[in-house]
Amino acid sequence: MATDTRVILICSGKGGVGKTTLTANLGISLARQGLTTAVLDADFGLRNLDLLLGLENRIVYTAQEVLEEECRLDQALVKHKQESNLSLLPAGNPRMLDWLKPDDMKRIVDMLKEQFNYVLIDCPAGVEDGFKNAMAASQEAIVVTNPEVSAVRDADRVIGLLNTNSIKPVQLVLNRVRPKMMANQEMLSIEDVTDILALPLLGLVLEDEQVIVSTNRGEPLTLNSVNSPAAKCYLNIAKRLQGENIPLIDPLEESSGFGAKFRRLMQTKIF
Amino acid sequence: MTMTLRDIINKLLRRQPASASTARERLQLVLAHDRSDLSTELLDQMRKEILEVVAKYVEIDVDEGAVSLETEDRMTALVANLPIKRTMTGQIQLKEPTNQSEEETESTDQKS
Ligand SMILES: Nc1ncnc2c1ncn2[C@@H]1O[C@H](COP(=O)(O)OP(=O)(O)O)[C@@H](O)[C@H]1O
Ligand SMILES: [Mg+2]
Numbered sequence: 561m562a563t564d565t566r567v568i569l570i571c572s573g574k575g576g577v578g579k580t581t582l583t584a585n586l587g588i589s590l591a592r593q594g595l596t597t598a599v600l601d602a603d604f605g606l607r608n609l610d611l612l613l614g615l616e617n618r619i620v621y622t623a624q625e626v627l628e629e630e631c632r633l634d635q636a637l638v639k640h641k642q643e644s645n646l647s648l649l650p651a652g653n654p655r656m657l658d659w660l661k662p663d664d665m666k667r668i669v670d671m672l673k674e675q676f677n678y679v680l681i682d683c684p685a686g687v688e689d690g691f692k693n694a695m696a697a698s699q700e701a702i703v704v705t706n707p708e709v710s711a712v713r714d715a716d717r718v719i720g721l722l723n724t725n726s727i728k729p730v731q732l733v734l735n736r737v738r739p740k741m742m743a744n745q746e747m748l749s750i751e752d753v754t755d756i757l758a759l760p761l762l763g764l765v766l767e768d769e770q771v772i773v774s775t776n777r778g779e780p781l782t783l784n785s786v787n788s789p790a791a792k793c794y795l796n797i798a799k800r801l802q803g804e805n806i807p808l809i810d811p812l813e814e815s816s817g818f819g820a821k822f823r824r825l826m827q828t829k830i831f
Numbered sequence: 832m833t834m835t836l837r838d839i840i841n842k843l844l845r846r847q848p849a850s851a852s853t854a855r856e857r858l859q860l861v862l863a864h865d866r867s868d869l870s871t872e873l874l875d876q877m878r879k880e881i882l883e884v885v886a887k888y889v890e891i892d893v894d895e896g897a898v899s900l901e902t903e904d905r906m907t908a909l910v911a912n913l914p915i916k917r918t919m920t921g922q923i924q925l926k927e928p929t930n931q932s933e934e935e936t937e938s939t940d941q942k943s
Contacts, residue, residue, distance in 0.1 A: 709854050712858055713858065713861060713862065713865065716862050716865060716866070719905075720866065723905075742851075744849065745835065745850075745852065746849055746850050746851060747851055748851050748854050748855060748858075749851060752854075752855050756858055756862065825836065826835065826836050826837040826840075827835050827837065828835060829834070831833065831834055
């Protein structure tokens with residue numbers, strides 16, 4: 561039995577910024593480090609975590625049957641084929657949204673805490689009931705955002721709610737970073753986003769076509785393509801969660817040569 | 832507000848600023864409002880009343896006066912920037928005292 565389980569909410573406000581992809585890849589990476597990890601799909605309306613993990617055909621029961629006491633927790637948990645330390649608790653029927661209460665989420669998470677070192681909760685978009693239920697069961701949070709005005713604005717709403725509900729620590733993951741656009745100052749910089757949101761940065765994830773390829777296959781990048789740019793980022797985030805001191809990659813270093821040097825010069829702060 | 836070398840060159844060449852600095856400024860403004868839950872009407876009302884109060888004491892440039900929300904480190908501040916008009920000699924221009932008690936003392940002075 562795990563005693564000091566970390567229950568982490570993975571949320572963003574805006575949809576489509578990369579929560580589910582992060583949950584899947586963090587789940588794999590933590591499991592790789594020998595940590596027993598449960599990923600809980602709390603996006604009951606639009607569940608996807610099963611698909612990203614390639615587990616969609618192995619679901620028998622879901623969180624719904626567990627709550628209704630129609631099955632035991634271990635009957636509903638789907639163990640990952642290659643990473644046996646990782647299990648998925650699938651989302652139930654979208655109609656669950658009609659009756660699910662914060663206490664139901666707490667009950668599920670309390671059960672998971674007995675068996676796992678980490679519980680990662682893949683949160684639905686928005687700041688309504690689905691988000692609030694998931695938040696009620698969490699201790700800490702990772703806010704995922706993109707360097708875009710709408711994503712940052714929505715992240716700010718969510719951070720406000722996390723703060724009033726005493727969730728801590730709250731850390732930031734900046735996803736879909738494009739080094740070249742940042743260097744040309746046509747994309748909010750890392751510093752811009754961390755300054756505006758006033759959150760510590762857990763890590764950034766580079767924009768990477770391989771993310772789509774891995775989604776097609778149902779094999780998270782961190783499983784088989786550990787050398788792709790985004791996979792390295794996800795692995796680093798998992799290590800930092802575990803307290804390892806891994807320096808951040810500098811997106812400007814990613815592009816090299818004279819062009820990059822010039823772009824770096826142009827970014828010099830004058831005042 | 833920070834400015835980079837690129838921002839300055841763009842300014843000198845009268846080019847549009849790179850979009851990241853525009854994004855940063857727009858976000859800072861919209862978040863100050865999101866975080867405070869103050870509507871623009873309420874803020875306008877406050878601006879008007881603050882200006883009225885201050886105008887009782889010093890001569891201010893009403894057209895230049897601005898009251899705005901600024902936010903940093905998740906702390907939101909109401910910032911009033913009210914340029915005070917100066918006299919020819921460079922002194923701050925105080926208003927003639929206008930309240931009742933002062934007027935009364937003035938009139939008694941004249942009698943004696
Ligand atoms: N770093 C990345 N590079 C490229 N595409 C990404 C990246 N992260 C996420 N995506 C893509 O963005 C889309 C939304 O991601 P998803 O994880 O489902 O977001 P959310 O769960 O927040 O709605 C998906 O199509 C995914 O493949
Ligand atoms: Mg999702």
